[in-house]
Amino acid sequence: MRPLFHPSLDDIRPEGILHALSDPVRAAIFADIASIGCVETCSAFASVGNRIIPKSSLSQHFKVLREAGLIRSERHGVEMRNTSRCGEVETRFPGLVAAILNAYLGEAKRAEASL
Amino acid sequence: MRPLFHPSLDDIRPEGILHALSDPVRAAIFADIASIGCVETCSAFASVGNRIIPKSSLSQHFKVLREAGLIRSERHGVEMRNTSRCGEVETRFPGLVAAILNAYLGEAKRAEASL
């Protein structure tokens, strides 16, 4: 198992961030990690919404988020802890992550209201 | 040739916008349409940067932007005029498009500075 790759702040690209967050599942995972400074394990997301995500897919999703520069993953014993890199990303792309998370948040509220 | 489909404002989704703009070529096209003049033909983008884009691909790119709700395309005689829907999108996802365009803009400036 090769060590996890994390891009340096300089290597983070807008297209990577947009691609990573253009998938609603990844956006939901990231929103969760980003909220309240959180630290989350991968398996905390065995389901997103009411959809069950196979762990091989989850692993890929975390990899995409990591390589986009949105999260940092560290092994702690048997599990992986994921923290957001919002702070760093904000210095490079001001307002970007916040606007994206906010857009998805508005979307979720709409869905709820129209039940 | 079936008529062009434009989603109503209500049907515009964050994932569609992010996906559309996660491609640097589409982002460049959209940035151009969104800036000042706002009316552009497809063939004005035969090349983006120094890359030549085949017209079948260009047509697809415009379709993706259109179906994401980012642009409106109307036929005027033999050509297509594309206008941005930034204003509408802004009411639904405040700050989103601006933050994305700004992120790409910063990126372009960096690339220039590091020559």
Added chain:
DNA sequence: CCCATAGTTCGGGAAATTGGAACTATTGAT
């Protein structure tokens, strides 16, 4: 040492992207 847990990697089928060639629609010229 063996088992359980947490993730990663592999591999094949499904879906999306790309771009050349053929097609369609509109205008202008003969």
Added chain:
DNA sequence: ATCAATAGTTCCAATTTCCCGAACTATGGG
């Protein structure tokens, strides 16, 4: 009206990417 030119679209095949089950790896505990 016919023909040619221009601007885009559609078709299709090759490539790429995505998804998820199965097999694998790493770590900690009994």
